[in-house]
Amino acid sequence: MTDFDDSLSDYDEFEHAPLRLTVDLGALADNWRDMKKRSGKARTAAVVKADAYGMGIEDCGTTLYHAGARDFFVATVAEGVTLRPHAPEARIFVLSGIWPGQEAHFFNNDLVPVVASEEQLAFWMSTLAERGDHPFALHVDTGFNRLGLPLDEALFLADDISRPASFDPVLVLSHLASADTPSSAMNKAQLESFRKVSAAFEGVESSLSASAGIFLGPDYHFDLTRPGIALYGGEAVNDVDNPMRPVAKSEARIIQVREAGEGQTVSYGGTFLLKRASRLAIASVGYADGYQRSLSGSGIPLREMGYGGAYGFINGHRVPVAGRVTMDLTIFDVTDVPENAVRAGDYIELFGSNVPVDEVARAAGTIGYEMLTGLGLRYERQYLVDGE
Known part of the structure; x- marks a missing residue:
């Protein structure tokens, strides 16, 4: 059998790669600070789902954590587990919620499920009854028709005295469907709906805006903003000059x-x-x-x-x-x-x-x-x- 020399000790893989991606972490941190400033009184999270929009969740997560982010959003529990060592004191929210068999990952890595349906809520309540308290967020649909409890059900739940004692969300959130088009009437309609949610869950933090929503102004900021694409240098709003640094x-x-x-x-x-x-x-x-x-x-x-x-x-x-x-x-x-x-x-x-x-x-x-x-x-x- 022929022996092959697979040593790469003297080989600069980036210098000779067929394809290469340069990620400017300084620009990433600056973009987060920019969004923090635009968020005014609201705290500013960092969305790092999809491997930090293709940039690498470990390096980007570390950079954003050092820049000051203490709230992160990922799409899946696996992303949350990967991020945890790089954001040790942060809250990490998992947007897809929780499914049977994932409980240990959430408890062992201190991940926060974003509960988005009646089925997930029932399962989470039964999990808490068995395992004890653990933070969670509640997603409410205000017109997107994607994820989230229907508005009426969420408002009913807020006032339901028969709900489980373990029902104690740390955050209620929703998502804007047309924030990238500031003139869309849907933005104001969703804002009004979410104001009802925020008022119904008095004392619970509220979050409505991702990158584009931040640009809509203070009315949309609530307690926590969730910038994503803007952090990575992408356009958040249609037909306007992009103020973010390329990453x-x-x-x-x-x-x-x-x-x-x-x-x-x-x-x-x-x-x-x-x-x-x-x-x-x-x-x-x-x-x-x-x-x-x-x-x-x-x-x-x-x-x-x-x-x-x-x-x-x-x-x-x-x-x-x-x-x-x-x-x-x-x-x-x-x-x-x-x-x-x-x-x-x-x-x-x-x-x-x-x-x-x-x-x-x-x-x-x-x-x-x-x-x-x-x-x-x-x-x-x-x-x-x-x-x-």
């Missing part, structure tokens, strides 16, 4: 630069016709890495409808995607980049400070949330702290 930079290595003649086609289906002699850079990223096929320069419904494709950035130049994005490779037209300014082995920015993630998302017909949380497993990550 993530995604880059792909160029495998080859090739010449192609006028009249030739590019990528699958031959849908991209070259109108001049061109230079093409083939980058090591594709839809398996979350760089979606809908970012293609041609041959997809969005382009046929007249919407523009995605751009990358290299050595001071924006360069368009040429043809269809494939599973592992994407082709960029670098004809207008000086020949000595792009070579095989160089890296092209897919999104970052030069190509905002939300701009790329719009080219894909989606939102920045999906671009960030859809990052594939092949990215090598590098974390920057202040001063680096």
Whole structure:
């Protein structure tokens, strides 16, 4: 049998990675402090679900904890267990609530379930009867029609003298459906409904606003705000300048630069016709890495409808995607980049400070949330702290 040398002691994985993601932890902390300031008198939590929006829950959780966050929100109990060592004194709320078989995880890691249905509430009450007191939050639906007890049931429960003695939530919360559109009448309707909830649960802390809701102003802040996408540099509100610092930079290595003649086609289906002699850079990223096929320069419904494709950035130049994005490779037209300014082995920015993630998302017909949380497993990550 042949022995292979798998030693990587002298190999800089980030320096040579086909795909790399740089996460600016200093920007992340600054964004949290910005949202804290905008939250006024309310405390400011940090939402770190979906592996901190693709940025890495351990490093981001540690950074946000050191910045001052003492309330965190995750989606699943596994995320809460992962976060706990990095936020030792924080309250960690689990938005999906609790299911039979998870009790030990909540009690052993001091996690707070967000109870969102009658079934979950009944199970949690029976759990507390057996195990003793443990904090929980109550999710109330105020018009989203996703998770949460119906408004009428929640208000009834608040005044129900026959409810279990263990019913003692530490937080009542709801979620805005249209906060990213400040002019939506739904925002005020949900606010009025949640005011009823907050008043009914007098003495219990209340939380309504995620990132976009914070921008709606103090009426929406209540006791605790829950910023998520804004912490990671994404747009929280539609059609306004994004005030947040970019946190993530995604880059792909160029495998080859090739010449192609006028009249030739590019990528699958031959849908991209070259109108001049061109230079093409083939980058090591594709839809398996979350760089979606809908970012293609041609041959997809969005382009046929007249919407523009995605751009990358290299050595001071924006360069368009040429043809269809494939599973592992994407082709960029670098004809207008000086020949000595792009070579095989160089890296092209897919999104970052030069190509905002939300701009790329719009080219894909989606939102920045999906671009960030859809990052594939092949990215090598590098974390920057202040001063680096």
